[in-house]
Amino acid sequence: MPPCVGSRNTRPQRRIMGPQSALTDFLASHNISAHQIRLDADARRRQAQNNGDAQTDENTQDDEPATVDPPTDAPTPATSSRPATRARRSAAGTVTQRDEEARKKEQKVLEKIKASKKFQKRKRGLDSDDEDDLARALLQSSAPLPGQQENCASCGKRFTVTAYSRNGPEGGLLCGPCSKELEKGDAAKKKALPKRATGGSVGRRRQVQSNILDGTYALGAKSLMTLCIETLAKNIDLAEDLGDLPEPIIDKIARKLSKHRLLDSRTLTLFLQPAAEEVRIYDGAKLSSNDFIRIFQTVPGLKKLKIRNGIHFKDEVVDYLMSRHIDLEDLYLHGANLISEGKWKEYLQKKGGSLRSLRVYFTDKHFSDEVLALMPTTCPLLARLKVCHNQKVTGAGVASIAQVSTLRHLSLDLRNELHSDVYVDLITRLGVNLETLSLTRVPGADNTLLDALHSHCRQLSKLRITESEEMTDAGFVRLFRGWANPGLVWLDLQKCRQLDSAHPRENPDGLGLCSGGFRELMDHSGAKLRELNVHGCRHIEAQAFEEVFRAGAGEKVYEALEKLEISFCEEVTDFVVGSIFRSCPNLRELNVFGCMKVRDVRVPRGKILVGVPNAKGMVIEGDDDVDDVVMGDA
Amino acid sequence: MAESKYITLVSSDGYEFVLLREAALISPTIKGMLRGPFVEAQTGRCNFPEISAHILEKVVDYFNYWYRNREKEDVPDMEIPVEMCLELLMAANYLNLDPQLR
Structure with a gap:
């Protein structure tokens, strides 16, 4: 066998038994065990075979059966006939020693059955004196053996017993047709129960559309792992321990549970x-402060901690964390706005030395300039910093960030409006090393920032600048033309556009990302771009799109592009969309919300077009022949 | 020699499951076994000394379920018995039946 991915060589015997103390264990404690059930089934099968053998032996020994086969045991004829005849035959005198032993054994079993409650109950119901026969009937019905022939308890017909054969109302097994009769009665009963409301076909359709918008849409079945994880998440209350599952799987389970x-x-x-x-x-x-403290108690070697919606991650938890020998390298806190400014400072002073990555989301007022001011001195290793949805940090804080020379990944989403000069200073100091830069909602940032990027950044692979109202097309052209930075992999320039409600159409100054900038950016980064977002850059002209995604002579192919967002780019037409599908062979999703000139475009199979302005909303199917689509639209 | 359309999977306790080659190829692990310079590639027989028969049976069920539904959208989920869940998860991990690949 080849070395397989996912196998672990540390285990001496690599049988997949599952973690012993998990669900399996819990079920075992309730006497449910797949293994036991299998063993039982095997045992039954073996016994059945032995019995069968004994019977055939017997039949060959006595060849005059008719003499002692009386049709007199009327109450339970079908189920008891065989063992009964055997017992009587033995009594008739053709007894070998083995028969004698078998008879004794059977007698013992019959005694046991006679003592049972079920037997007593049945006896009352039937008024039968022949206790032995009745006991045998029960013996027979208590162990139905798949594969054997049996007489139906209701119609008396002979049929083959299967695992699905049903019990009749008076014991014994039923043949196929009789079972169906019985089921009809059951179905009537079930109808009386209130039916759970389901979405029906509309609900299913809506689910598909919802999956498309979530980006989780795909053809075909879910993966086995997803199915297992979903089942596990549904039954998580049964689990006491997840055992030694690999780390990525545990993470997936955690995600599913949180959902x-x-x-x-x-x-x-x-x-x-x-x-x-x-x-x-x-x-x-749903976790309390004590739960968060418990994390540090149980996991002493903790290096990376990520908590979303950690509302109760407050001062006392930080106090506890500081009192332990845990030096976090990676801290991700979302929604922990009960940590006071003082605690943040204290934490950075005590534990900042080991921090390599700090990400802080939704902390309202307490993560401030003063906290950031400590970073250049207290966090010598910090390479990644994210401060998002913050209402407190101002230009002074960003100036402090500019002093953290180790930063490679920086992401800012501040509520305070900062002047472009602050960002220029930031890029001048940090630009050389930056690999990721995300500046969300920077209305004040202008072309000087773009020029700073052009002259300082050499390793950038991910860039986001959104909602700038000052940058111009000329600025973008200057940035991308002859930029010594290798092609970007990820670019988001959404809503960098002119905003003037009095003259929405006119854009004499070329504000925002327009045709020229778009051409230059695709020229510079097109070959490497995986995701591009130019949402709302509505002054990019149709001609620019057609040139960039042109077919025929001098056609360009953007192999890497997987996701493209061109919503609210007004000039996009059916032809442009067709061209995009043609020149981006690996494109998975294309968003065209608000592109009112897109009307009736055919989408290659397996690709997703979201936001078509008609009742359908989303189109996800079409022909495999992309060529035909383009020809037709042309 | 032309490849057979079917392959055989053998469990730790010796049970054999014969199924369509194409259906089994969604597992990158099995694909690797059948494509590489291995005995499995010549015989079309893959041994899984770590997967017991009742788990492998479910896995084979899954392969067929996947194959049947590969071109459909909005596929109903396959039932997974709760008591087999963790063991099946380990097997799925081993066979690389990962969500990313779908």
């Missing part, structure tokens, strides 16, 4: 492995 808001004090325990270095909590809304 259903199932993470609480109890289920948190499943994800706290003492030997782990990483804990990721995707929804900590």
Whole structure:
């Protein structure tokens, strides 16, 4: 066998038995075990075979059956006939020693059955004196053996017993047709129960559309792992331990649980492995301060911590964290706005030395300029910093960030409007090393920032500048033309456009990303771009799109592009969309919300076109022949 | 020799499952076994000494379920018995039946 991905050589015998102390264990404690059930089935089958053998032996020994086969045992004829005849035959005198033993054994079993409650009950119901026969009937019906022939308890017909054969109302097994009769009665009963409301075909259609918008749409079945994880998430209350599942799987389970808001004090325990270095909590809304403290108690070697919706991650938790020998390298906190400014400062002073990555989301007022001012001195290793949805940080804070010379990844989403000069200063100091730069909502940033990027950045692969009202097309042209930075992989320039409600159409100054900038950016980065977002850059002309995604002579192919967002680019037409599908062979999703000139475009199979302005909204199917589409539209 | 349309998967306890080659190829692990310079590639027989028969049976069920639904959208989910869930998860991980690949 080849070396397989996912196998672990540390285990001496690599049988997949599943973690012993998990669900399996819990079920085992309730006497449910797949293994046991299999063993039982095997045992039954063996026994059935032995019995069968014994019977055939017997038949060959006595060849005059008619003499002792009386049709007198009327109450339970079908089920008891065989063993009964055997017993009587033995009594008739053709007894070998083995028969004698078999008879004794059977007698013992019959005695046991006679003592049972079921027997007593049945006896009352039937008024039969022949206790032996009745006991045998029960013996027979208690162990139906798949594959054997049997007489139907209702119509008396002979049929083959299967695992699905049903019991008749008076014991014994039913043949196929009789079972169906019985089922009809059951179905009538079931109808009386209130039916759970389902979405029906509309609900399903809506689900598909919802998946498309989530980006989780795909043809075909879900992966086995997804199915398992979903089942597990549904039954998480049964699990006591996830055992030694590989780390990525545990993470997937954690994500799935959070989606259903199932993470609480109890289920948190499943994800706290003492030997782990990483804990990721995707929804900590139900966790209390003590639960967060418990993380540090159970996982002493913690290096990376990620908590979303960590509302109760407050001062006392930070106090506890500082009192332990845990030096986090990676801290991701989302929604922890009960940590005071003082605690943030204290934490950075005590534990900032080990921090390589700090990401802080939704902290309202307490993550301030003063906290950032400590960073250049207290965090010598910091390479990644994200401050998002922050209402407190101003230009002074950003100036402090500019002093952290180790930064490679920087992401800012501040509520305060800053002057472009602040950003220029930031790029001048940090630009050389930056690999990721994300500046969300920077209305004041202008061409000077673009020029700074052009002259300082050499390693950038991801860039986001959104909602700038000052940058001009000329600025973008200057940035991308002859930029010594290698092609960007990820670019988001959404809503960099002119905003003037009095003259919305006119753009004499070429504000925002327009045709020239778009051409230059595709020329510079097109070969490497995986995701491009030019949402709302509405002054890019149709001609620019057609040139960039042109077919025929001098055609360009953008192999890497997977996701393209051109919503609210007014000039986009059916022809442009067709051309895009043609020149981006690996494109998965194309968003065209608000492109009112897109009317009836045919989409290659497996690709997703979202936001077509008609009742359909989204189109996801079409022909495999992309060529035909383009020809038709041309 | 022309490749057979079917291949055989063998469980740890010796049970054999014969199924369409194309259906089994969604597992990159099995694909690797059948494409590489291995015995499996010549015989079309893959041994899984770590997967027991009742788990492998479910896996084979899944392969067929996947194959049947490969071109459909909005596919109903396959039932996974709760007690097999963790073991099946380990097997799925081993066979690389990962969500990213779908």
